[in-house]
Amino acid sequence: MSNDEKIYQKILKAIVEHQLPPGARLPEDRLSEAFGVSRTGIRKVLQRLALEHFVVIARNKGAQVNHPSEDEALEVLDSRILIEPQLIAGVQRSWNPEQSERFRDLVDEERQAEQAGDMASSIQATARFHYELAQLAGNNVLASFVEQLCYRSSLVIAAYGTRSSVSCDCGDHSQLLDLLDDGQPKKAQAWMKHHLQVIKASLILESQEEQHIDFQRLFKD
Amino acid sequence: MSNDEKIYQKILKAIVEHQLPPGARLPEDRLSEAFGVSRTGIRKVLQRLALEHFVVIARNKGAQVNHPSEDEALEVLDSRILIEPQLIAGVQRSWNPEQSERFRDLVDEERQAEQAGDMASSIQATARFHYELAQLAGNNVLASFVEQLCYRSSLVIAAYGTRSSVSCDCGDHSQLLDLLDDGQPKKAQAWMKHHLQVIKASLILESQEEQHIDFQRLFKD
DNA sequence: AAGGTTTTAATTGTATACAATTTTAGGTGA
DNA sequence: TCACCTAAAATTGTATACAATTAAAACCTT
Known part of the structure; x- marks a missing residue:
């Protein structure tokens, strides 16, 4: 790199x-x-x-x-709501036991980070779950757009999120995997839409104060 | 600027x-x-x-x-097929006579450019039509993504397009405006999807040779 | 002490210089 | 003539220098 x-x-x-x-x-x-x-x-x-x-x-x-402005925050989530559920059909087509295992691992990562109270890792793992799922649909143009939206969502949550919305309710993600394992793309799609709507609904709209940052220390490694 | x-x-x-x-x-x-x-x-x-x-x-x-690779070309069009029809509902909501007139003008521009054989202007006008339509849906995040996709489409067409796909079949665009004027979002949405599928289907897959470019002259103004 | 003005410092914008790399050209031997 | 190697030219990568702009501080003036 x-x-x-x-x-x-x-x-x-x-x-x-x-x-x-x-x-x-x-x-x-x-x-x-x-x-x-x-x-x-x-x-x-x-x-x-x-x-x-x-x-x-x-x-x-x-x-x-x-x-991000409140408008931008909502638009980012709305964009995901419009795109990600539609990718599920393609995900289901290329779904297989190895994929399932791979994503179970990711969910475990999320769960561990959450339990350890490591919000940073938790956010990253959640974004990666959604992004890698999008990749499975086989359209790289859309996948990289979803990737960007996931990271922007993390920023939105940093600005407007609650404690619960950060973790994206980890149990949820394994529910999606169950539906894919069972070969139920319609339900999986509906689930994804609902999941994102919950995150959107969990946003609260208030700002926060500045603070000093020691760049030397933050990037010392 | x-x-x-x-x-x-x-x-x-x-x-x-x-x-x-x-x-x-x-x-x-x-x-x-x-x-x-x-x-x-x-x-x-x-x-x-x-x-x-x-x-x-x-x-x-x-x-x-x-x-663009053949895969990329198809993915760009598929992305538009997934997104743009879904924006029509929002477009319909904010549709009014002034909008209609504005877009009729745009279609006229396209038509003039096409008849004058000015492929360059024709491509630009077509992309602008789709982009400005997307803006009407009220989600700037998606609109700017659509904008990028429209310009990328122009590049795809430059690489794989036929003479007919360049102009995007100009008569078509006014058909969409008619449907919006009549307040038929479902039909308008279906029309948009079909329209983009036609463009995608019109792509042919063969490359083309290099050529010398005089940058001084190209950007002289 | 409050408000406004000038001066100073900090920060970004742009061009240029030099190093590193790649491409092209030239030459040598089989 | 072709392949291969070497040398020259062209091109990009990165750092630095200086100009332009903005932010901050100091200094009056009332």
């Missing part, structure tokens, strides 16, 4: 796990120190994050973690 | 209208000469185009116009 990609992944992770909360500023100097590369490389990463709506760049003012 | 944005628009236009055909190389030097800015600005634009899949950047080898 390229060096840029590593930096991108680390910053994205920090945002999605809201170690870098919505609204946090991302000065190029600090980041270039923290990662040991020049501003050139940092700018490249920041611009990518901006195109993917994880940060917002204002001319001559720099980047800060996007604080 | 920022200077970067202008450059981005111009290069994207040239790609979508396949003045820059799939596979064409985009050396940073030539572009920076042509646009009168340093390579820094050009690289920024190229990286954006790469994230949007309009160009492909290979490490130490630079950018070239993406030549």
